[in-house]
Amino acid sequence: MFVTAATESFPDLGPDAVLECLIDLGFTSVELALNESAPGGWMKPSEVAADLDGAVQRCGATKRLDVAALSVQIDGAGEQYLGQFEAVCKLAKALKVVTLVVPAAPLGTPFNEEIERLKKLVALAALEGAVVAVRTEIDCMTQDVDTPLVFCQHVKGLGLTLDPTCYLTGPHNGKPIDKLLPFVRHVHLRDSTKDDFQVRVGQGDVDYGKLITQLQRVKYQRALSIHMTPIEGLEHTAEIRKLRLLLDSLL
Structure with a gap:
């Protein structure tokens, strides 16, 4: 396992500034x-689809930083959605990136509709040697431990981006996540409590040591990605550094 950080953790910084930080x-x-x-x-999926070569050049210019994963949020639908995702898969292959993080469908989406979407994404990714890892998210279909498990059982090759906050702060808090762990392909981390989605590092209830031990048992060897946004009144870079050092100390 290794520690990385998401560009989404720095919503106020441009691409170059994020890398330097x-x-x-x-x-x-x-x-x-x-x-x-x-x-x-970092850039828009529509831009990737419009100019793949330019996207490869831009996403490959990361100032010696390896690209641990691509997190993909596409606003389109239908063929436009699939076309942009296919372009992202080609980008991943060019960058030698395996993990593609995708959002889960919102609550209320028909189950079979989501299954079909995930099957299409997994098939497109597999053509380029990539793996789709759907996120566990509050207010989405994956907020309950049982549903993402069923997704992975029904969609061969589908993985999960595990966000422990989903099962600590969400409406299904307290449920064990052990049965999800064999399907985890990426991890998003911050500190949280049962009442607050994100709190100052060290003041939350996320048991990083226990989580790492659980992941080691299923031979997880991929990224632990810090995915936290600024908290008013706190120095954000200091919080990011604190969590990186804490995770590094546990590995």
Whole structure:
């Protein structure tokens, strides 16, 4: 396992500034966000689809930082959605990136509809040697431990981006996550409590040591990605550094 950080953790910084900040904080890799509209994006999926060669050049210029994963947020639908995702898969292959983090469908989405979407994404990614890791998220279909498990059982090759906060702060808090661990392909981390999605590092209830031990048991060897946004009144880079040092000390 190794510690990385997501560009989404720095919504107020541009691409070059994010890289310089991560290098100053001692990171050796980065999770690049390909967001169409959300803050913290490295570039837009529509830009990747429009100019793949340019995207490869831009996403490959990471100032010696390895790219640990691509986090993909596409706003389109139908063929446009699949076309942009296919372009992202080709980008991943060019960058030698395996993990593609994708959001889960919102609550209320028909189960079979989400299954079909995930099957299509997994098939496109497999053509380029990539793995789709759907995120566990509050207010999405993966907020309950049982649903992402069923997704992975029904969609061969699907993995999970485990966000422990989802099962600490969300409506299904307290449920054990052990049955999800064999399917984990990426991890998002911050500190949280049952009442607050994100708190100051060290003041939350996330048991990083226990989580790392659980992941080691299933031979997880991929990234632990710091995925936390600024908290008003706190020095954000100091919080990021604190969590990096804590995780490094546990590995």
